[in-house]
Amino acid sequence: MSSGGPVLRAVGAQVPDEALQVVVAATLRLVAEVLAGTRPARQLTRRATPQVCEELAAFAVPPGGPVRPPRVLTSWVQEPAPGTAEAGAVIALAGRVQALALRLEHHRGRWRCTVLETTAPHRRAVAV
Numbered sequence: 001m002s003s004g005g006p007v008l009r010a011v012g013a014q015v016p017d018e019a020l021q022v023v024v025a026a027t028l029r030l031v032a033e034v035l036a037g038t039r040p041a042r043q044l045t046r047r048a049t050p051q052v053c054e055e056l057a058a059f060a061v062p063p064g065g066p067v068r069p070p071r072v073l074t075s076w077v078q079e080p081a082p083g084t085a086e087a088g089a090v091i092a093l094a095g096r097v098q099a100l101a102l103r104l105e106h107h108r109g110r111w112r113c114t115v116l117e118t119t120a121p122h123r124r125a126v127a128v
Helices: 018-036 050-057
Strands: 071-081 084-093 097-105 108-117
Touching: 018 071, 018 084, 018 097, 018 108, 050 071, 050 108
Parallel strands: none
Antiparallel strands: 071 084, 084 097, 097 108
């Protein structure tokens, strides 16, 4: 799934199968689109927990105006344990480079993002 450079893998981690790599690539792309404000966070409900969707919405650029589409520059995935995957990516977002880290868990035949971390700035206005 990596788009260039070395593929990093933790010692003892399983090499992910192609199906997981496809799920992770799609999830990373969707997360990047939410962060860019070109896709609503609610469209990730099948791929992420409600808490992750809510937190992700707080980082999204408000919709409106022309936005350069985000790009996943490089990405990686590993399975540190059966049914658990960790993924990361470097994305180009609004003219800046940001990092993403995801934890996915396999439950009831589907991979879902249960944890998301990003270096993107928090966008939601805080009431004072």
